[in-house]
Amino acid sequence: MRVLFLCNKSPFPPREGGPLAMNANIKSLLKAGHEVKVLALNTNKYKVNPKDIPDSYQKETGIEFVHVDLSIKPVDAFLNLFSKKSFHVERFISEDVKQKLEEVLKQDDYDIVQLEMLYMTPYMDVIRKNSKAKVILRSHNIEHLIWQRVTDTTKNPLKAAYLKHLTGKLKMYELENLNRYDGIACISSKDADFFRNNGCKIPITTVPFGVDIAEYSTGEKNYEFPSLFHIGSMNWMPNEEGIRWFLEEAWPLIHKEFPTIKLYLAGREMPAWLSSLNQDHVEVLGEVEDAQEFIHSKAIMVVPLFSGSGIRIKIIEGMAMGKAIISTSIGAEGIPYTDNKDILIANTPAEFLAAVKKCTSNREVCDELGHNARKLIEKEHSLEAVIESLEKFYHKILEN
16 A cells, blocks of 8 residues: 655654654554655644654655644734634645645655644545545544643633634534544544544544553663652643643652652653752753653653543653552543553642552562553554554545
8 A cells, every 4th residue: 555644743853742653653564565655734732843863764654744823823813713623724725735745746646645643634636636545544542622621721811712712613514524534543442432422433543642562671680769750841831730730740759758758750742840840859851862762761650641642652651661650530641551560640730649659669569550551552552553444434435
């Protein structure tokens, strides 16, 4: 098969959730012997230098980029208040992308065009006009649910009202376009069920996020114990809101009980309030050079998420590396976990404190949680599972 990936950001380098998920699909298809072409938006929010893409990756994927400015323009944001169009989606529409996509489609024939995330949907008309390929939406999240949950946890009433307005239009766009694709490949079964229950009549399936287990070592046992850490892109609002909640609500309890334990915060695009944070035993590191090395050096990963959908890729990676993880129910959505076996679930400050107590009471508890987590990923989220799911779904769509 020949598959064109239309991506809202570059899948390489895979340094955050979306690119990691895209890259897993690309690698799995290449491994199975299919031909892959990548056309990606290169934005100010996730900017890459095409010259930094390895020659081997460029050769395998023929990756090309189109620059799109995603910065929020106050005038456009204000005028959108009086429009029925989704501001979230409108920002991704570019005439340059349309022209480049048309050029790519005319150069070669494709069996499948895979839209990576909802925000590539506006380019459907260009695809239909210039190609007979089947169009698949790769749904990483239910986008409006992320913003709905962010809205629900926003304390500022004016900001909450504005977010509610934007979320309503995003929800309308997401649900109204459900049946325009030839198929939808969700990253979690919960997301697939949501779409089915909200009017999806086209073929829909679950294609989990897959990892190449060989690329994730479980590391040595000389990690800093006890210690807590979080790693994630902080320009994704649910991550920032979750860490703010953790520092304000859960950390004071934990620090009081364990005054010597340290909390390390790593990730891209740290907001100013975090970068300048001066809090006892909290180290804000920003983007780290080697994420795996950082993760291996610490004991307990905390993922305090209260908004979002789909699957948290960093949790999958942490589990693949055999780390003990404490997360909220929302943070662990989409992962077939067993609480207290391969992950610890905590939704309140007291529950986070209890989970930290459990992990720090005995180092063997951390190691056992990590061991069980690794086994779960090997079984449910291997790259082989992705290949099997994708190929089966593609063939089904092509036969219709």
